[in-house]
Amino acid sequence: MLRTRAEAVSRPLAVEVFSSPGCAKCLYAKTMLRALAAELGAARVTWREVDILAETERAIELGVLSAPAIAIDGALVFASLPRPDRLRRELLRRLEAR
Amino acid sequence: MTALVLVAAAVLGVLGFYEPCTVATHTLYAVRASREPRVLRDSLLLAVPRAVALAALVAAAAAVGPRATLPLVVALLAMGAIYLLTVNVYLPVPHLELHRLLPGRARLPDALKLGLTLPACTLPLVVVVALLAALAGDPRLGALAGAIFGVALSAPTIWYSLRGVPPASREFLGRAAHASHYVTTALLWGGAGVAWLATG
Numbered sequence: 001m002l003r004t005r006a007e008a009v010s011r012p013l014a015v016e017v018f019s020s021p022g023c024a025k026c027l028y029a030k031t032m033l034r035a036l037a038a039e040l041g042a043a044r045v046t047w048r049e050v051d052i053l054a055e056t057e058r059a060i061e062l063g064v065l066s067a068p069a070i071a072i073d074g075a076l077v078f079a080s081l082p083r084p085d086r087l088r089r090e091l092l093r094r095l096e097a098r
Numbered sequence: 099m100t101a102l103v104l105v106a107a108a109v110l111g112v113l114g115f116y117e118p119c120t121v122a123t124h125t126l127y128a129v130r131a132s133r134e135p136r137v138l139r140d141s142l143l144l145a146v147p148r149a150v151a152l153a154a155l156v157a158a159a160a161a162v163g164p165r166a167t168l169p170l171v172v173a174l175l176a177m178g179a180i181y182l183l184t185v186n187v188y189l190p191v192p193h194l195e196l197h198r199l200l201p202g203r204a205r206l207p208d209a210l211k212l213g214l215t216l217p218a219c220t221l222p223l224v225v226v227v228a229l230l231a232a233l234a235g236d237p238r239l240g241a242l243a244g245a246i247f248g249v250a251l252s253a254p255t256i257w258y259s260l261r262g263v264p265p266a267s268r269e270f271l272g273r274a275a276h277a278s279h280y281v282t283t284a285l286l287w288g289g290a291g292v293a294w295l296a297t298g
Contacts, residue, residue, distance in 0.1 A: 020122030022275040028188035052122045053268040053275075056129050065208075067122040 013072055013094055015047035018059055020067040025081055029068035032084050036091060044095055100239060103230045107156075107243040110227060111250025113282065114220035116274040119193075120251075125271060127212055128258035141256040143209035149248030151196050151214060152224065153241040159228035160240025166232040170225055171290045177222035178286035181279060191218040213252065220251065222282065226289045233296055 017033055019026030030049060037045045052059045052067055059069075062076045070078040070087065077090060114120060127144075131137050159166050180191070197203050197214035216224065227247050231240035258267070 020118060020275060021272040022118030022279060023122065024188045025119070051272070053125060053272045056126065056263070056268060059126055060130060065123065065126060 012042070012044050012046045013091060014074070015045060015091075016050050016058075016062075016071040017047060018050045018052050018062075018064045018067050018069040018071070020052045023067050026068040029070065029081055032087065033070075036084070036088055040091060040095070045091060099230075099234050100236075103227070103234055103239055103243045104246060106230055107227045107246040108250045110223040110285070111247040112253065113278065113285075114217075114223050114247075114251045115254040116271070116278045117217065117219035117223075117282065118275045118278065119219040120217040121271050121275045123212070123217065124255040125258065125263055125268065127208065128255050129263050131209070131259035132262045137259050140207065140209035141252075141259055143207055144213040145249055145252035145256060146213075147210060148213040148216075148252055149245040152216075152244035152248040154244070155224065156228050156231050156244030156247070157237045157241035160231035160235060160243075161237040163232055163235040167229065167293060170229040170232060171293050173225050174222065174229065174286050174290040174293070177225065178283050178290065181219075181222065181283045181286060191221075193218050194221060219282075222286050223247070226286065229289065229293050233293060 015033060015037070017026070017029050019030065033047045037047050050058055052064065062069075062071050062074070063079075064071075064076060065079060068081050069076060070082065072090070072094060078087065082090075115124060131140050134140065159170070194216040195214070196216070197206055197211045200206060200214070203211070224244075224247065227243050228240070231243050234240070263271075
């Protein structure tokens with residue numbers, strides 16, 4: 001248990017942004033995440049893009065209904081595009097809770 | 099004119115499915131629906147209310163008649179420009195969520211909610227159909243055109259709900275979503291030009 005807790009503290013937040021081809025809103029979400037990840041540091045936040053059409057099963061598994069959507073540590077947190085300050089607050093809250 | 103309105107409604111309805119803001123939502127829905135036992139009932143819940151809502155919207159434009167032409171032409175030119183701009187720039191244009199008008203909307207089936215949501219990038223296509231119906235000035239033709247648009251917009255989703263969405267289809271849908279921006283811009287500006295010439 002202690003080891004699991006220690007691992008969770010040392011591991012960066014894993015953010016997934018669910019996008020679809022040609023979606024300008026998704027480009028905006030990625031730009032926002034890129035900036036936030038750079039600000040908070042790659043050791044604390046990592047992110048990856050999930051193309052809904054290429055990884056449909058992953059999107060369905062997390063309950064994604066539309067693009068863009070954002071999952072953190074394997075759970076859908078934002079079903080639609082959040083404002084940058086809301087996303088930033090959520091990431092900081094999770095980092096501080098560790 | 100009747101044939102032009104009806105054919106345009108069918109073609110633009112299908113094109114609407116391939117728009118970037120439509121394709122992901124509808125593909126995800128289709129994959130989920132294909133695993134459900136009540137796929138036929140859900141397909142009807144998706145397509146019929148959408149067709150009825152669009153029939154009412156387009157019939158209303160047709161009832162206004164040629165007086166609606168100038169505002170619709172201006173709307174098309176503006177929407178065409180917005181379309182081209184939004185290839186790389188995000189503009190917060192909301193979807194038209196007609197299901198919000200219904201009571202108890204939180205409990206509505208997903209199929210109905212999706213059917214009564216017109217994605218923002220399909221709205222210009224609806225305007226093209228409304229413009230053509232207004233030029234024809236026949237509300238019954240407008241209602242038929244709106245219904246055809248709604249059924250055509252839903253048809254690929256129903257097809258994929260019944261057949262599933264294999265990886266090759268998903269790859270095709272991704273390529274189509276990339277190209278649809280340019281096709282739609284050309285159609286919007288072309289439609290505005292034709293309407294302008296038709297009204298002298």
